[in-house]
Amino acid sequence: MSLQRRIENSWQGLSPSERKIAVLLEQNQHIVVSHSVAEIATMAGVSKATVSRFFRSLGYDDHMAARLEMRSSRESGVPVQLTSITPPEALQEEWQNLVQAHKDFDHQESALADAILAAENIYILGFRNGYPAARHLRQQLVQLRPGVSLLPAAGQTLAEDMVDISSRDLVILMGFRRRIKSFKPLIQGLNRQLDQQQLVLLTDPTGSGYGQWVGTTVICPLGAQQPMDNYSVVFSLISRLVNTVAERAGSLKRIQQIKTLYEELDELDL
Numbered sequence: 001m002s003l004q005r006r007i008e009n010s011w012q013g014l015s016p017s018e019r020k021i022a023v024l025l026e027q028n029q030h031i032v033v034s035h036s037v038a039e040i041a042t043m044a045g046v047s048k049a050t051v052s053r054f055f056r057s058l059g060y061d062d063h064m065a066a067r068l069e070m071r072s073s074r075e076s077g078v079p080v081q082l083t084s085i086t087p088p089e090a091l092q093e094e095w096q097n098l099v100q101a102h103k104d105f106d107h108q109e110s111a112l113a114d115a116i117l118a119a120e121n122i123y124i125l126g127f128r129n130g131y132p133a134a135r136h137l138r139q140q141l142v143q144l145r146p147g148v149s150l151l152p153a154a155g156q157t158l159a160e161d162m163v164d165i166s167s168r169d170l171v172i173l174m175g176f177r178r179r180i181k182s183f184k185p186l187i188q189g190l191n192r193q194l195d196q197q198q199l200v201l202l203t204d205p206t207g208s209g210y211g212q213w214v215g216t217t218v219i220c221p222l223g224a225q226q227p228m229d230n231y232s233v234v235f236s237l238i239s240r241l242v243n244t245v246a247e248r249a250g251s252l253k254r255i256q257q258i259k260t261l262y263e264e265l266d267e268l269d270l
Contacts, residue, residue, distance in 0.1 A: 010057055017050045018054040020044045021050070021051060021054045031043070037051045037052060094230055097223060101219065101233045102240070113245045115170055117245060121166075123172070125173045125186075127183065128178065133202070133238065137172065140238065141245065173200065174203075175187070175201060175202070176202075176204050176234075187199070199213065201214045201216070202234065204219065
């Protein structure tokens with residue numbers, strides 16, 4: 001249960017002093033993690049004993065239990081602000097994540113690009129926050145080769161399409177934290193249906209456990225200091241991958257054909 005929900009459920013039973021703390025924390029939830037009991041007491045204008053009693057009133061054992069719950073929630077993808085972070089600090093964290101992710105991708109890039117070019121068909125699956133990344137990857141690859149599909153189709157189920165995936169195909173899954181409940185059964189089902197090397201997973205560190213069912217796991221850190229996840233690593237690695245595929249594909253014939261169709265259909269403002 002979130003801190004906000006605990007406060008709402010306990011509000012009627014809180015003392016006037018405890019309500020001062022509640023108002024403070026509702027507006028600045030990150031101080032539960034970043035500040036001590038004494039600091040919270042000073043900010044709210046109450047005693048340390050009142051702060052300790054407040055957290056027990058919400059159902060926590062103590063302040064530390066509340067702090068650990070909030071950290072755990074953020075690591076699972078819940079949009080909770082843990083610290084007060086400046087834009088330069090956020091940019092530094094993003095840069096560090098980008099550098100580490102690209103370093104880790106160095107030994108995966110070549111084989112993955114070759115697999116994309118060699119596959120008869122490519123199926124890209126994405127759900128929730130993974131869907132925009134899956135759609136973007138499909139839009140990039142379809143300019144370089146035929147047979148690239150995005151699943152699931154709007155308003156449709158997966159089974160009708162999964163049955164057609166063969167041993168000559170490649171499946172790329174996007175599964176980031178706060179995944180749908182059916183993600184695990186889906187990836188296990190694909191593992192039973194296909195050779196493990198046909199499965200590629202782009203995920204954040206919390207999804208590394210799914211690596212046991214796929215041939216390649218690409219880890220994309222999403223950040224933890226800000227309340228909302230940062231997908232810059234995901235899209236940066238996609239850009240790197242598709243450009244490598246483009247270089248190895250060699251021929252620009254397909255791109256030129258698409259360009260000609262753009263002009264004939266007058267689809268783009270070129």
